[in-house]
Amino acid sequence: MRIGELAKRTNTPHRLLRYYEEQGLILAERGPNGYRRYNENDVDRVIQIRGLLDAGLPTRIIKQILPCLNKPRNIFFKDATPEMLATLRFERDRMTERIRCLTKNRDAIGEYLSTVEKCRAPEPTS
Amino acid sequence: MRIGELAKRTNTPHRLLRYYEEQGLILAERGPNGYRRYNENDVDRVIQIRGLLDAGLPTRIIKQILPCLNKPRNIFFKDATPEMLATLRFERDRMTERIRCLTKNRDAIGEYLSTVEKCRAPEPTS
DNA sequence: CTTGACTCTCACATCGGTGTGAGGGTTGAG
DNA sequence: CTCAACCCTCACACCGATGTGAGAGTCAAG
Numbered sequence: 001m002r003i004g005e006l007a008k009r010t011n012t013p014h015r016l017l018r019y020y021e022e023q024g025l026i027l028a029e030r031g032p033n034g035y036r037r038y039n040e041n042d043v044d045r046v047i048q049i050r051g052l053l054d055a056g057l058p059t060r061i062i063k064q065i066l067p068c069l070n071k072p073r074n075i076f077f078k079d080a081t082p083e084m085l086a087t088l089r090f091e092r093d094r095m096t097e098r099i100r101c102l103t104k105n106r107d108a109i110g111e112y113l114s115t116v117e118k119c120r121a122p123e124p125t126s
Numbered sequence: 127m128r129i130g131e132l133a134k135r136t137n138t139p140h141r142l143l144r145y146y147e148e149q150g151l152i153l154a155e156r157g158p159n160g161y162r163r164y165n166e167n168d169v170d171r172v173i174q175i176r177g178l179l180d181a182g183l184p185t186r187i188i189k190q191i192l193p194c195l196n197k198p199r200n201i202f203f204k205d206a207t208p209e210m211l212a213t214l215r216f217e218r219d220r221m222t223e224r225i226r227c228l229t230k231n232r233d234a235i236g237e238y239l240s241t242v243e244k245c246r247a248p249e250p251t252s
Numbered sequence: 253c254t255t256g257a258c259t260c261t262c263a264c265a266t267c268g269g270t271g272t273g274a275g276g277g278t279t280g281a282g
Numbered sequence: 283c284t285c286a287a288c289c290c291t292c293a294c295a296c297c298g299a300t301g302t303g304a305g306a307g308t309c310a311a312g
Contacts, residue, residue, distance in 0.1 A: 015300065059298080
């Protein structure tokens with residue numbers, strides 16, 4: 001598929017797809033006319049990228065962790081340098097901390113909401 | 127305490143504490159000399175703010191949800207407008223989505239790491 | 253052939269969070 | 283008194299993610 005379709009299916013502006021490519025997060029083949037060609041996998045990949053960006057990870061880190069993820073477990077074992085592994089552990093722990101923080105605050109919001117609802121319920125609106 | 131101590135205890139540059147104040151996330155009393163005075167609660171509050179920022183929430187949203195959180199459940203029930211409640215639900219769901227994404231990717235990193243470790247273990251380094 | 257929808261590259265703009273420094277007041281220890 | 287270590291405000295700079303638009307090529311439908 002071409003960039004327009006990918007943009008629609010991932011709900012992502014063209015501009016950002018090109019940006020992600022520039023940052024090395026996705027790579028697109030080119031048709032003879034110079035147009036980018038994407039495949040089905042790219043849809044999930046872009047969605048994943050956007051999710052991680054939204055969760056506060058910078059492209060630099062996403063680029064490092066993406067190759068180690070959701071792959072048919074074949075590659076990426078030779079070039080796993082100690083520094084790389086350390087980075088991965090560090091980011092994994094950082095993500096755990098983010099999850100902890102988000103969960104705590106989300107639950108607090110939920111609790112607040114249900115409290116409010118309880119206060120409102122006995123008093124019918126009309 | 128003054129800004130320096132808060133900065134040290136929250137591991138946050140002065141600049142940002144002033145920025146958070148400017149954005150309405152914290153509010154500091156002022157001593158007669160104009161110096162900001164903080165209390166113990168502000169330590170946790172700043173840490174919480176930083177956690178949320180790191181998890182991708184903008185100050186604008188943090189400002190909205192903070193008053194509904196970790197409070198002695200007393201206030202903030204009259205001014206809970208329907209729009210406000212809708213915002214809260216929306217952000218809560220967004221946070222849930224972030225948690226889902228982070229968890230999935232963190233676990234994938236963990237899996238990768240343990241796979242690598244398993245490959246390395248049987249082969250002593252020396 | 254023409255037109256409109258799509259694509260390309262390039263470049264400048266914006267926005268939020270953060271860094272940095274200038275210029276100046278306050279305060280406590282020596 | 284003086285000096286160091288704080289604090290203040292203000293303002294400009296940076297960086298990463300994103301918006302926007304100009305200028306030009308491609309291509310299918312009419």
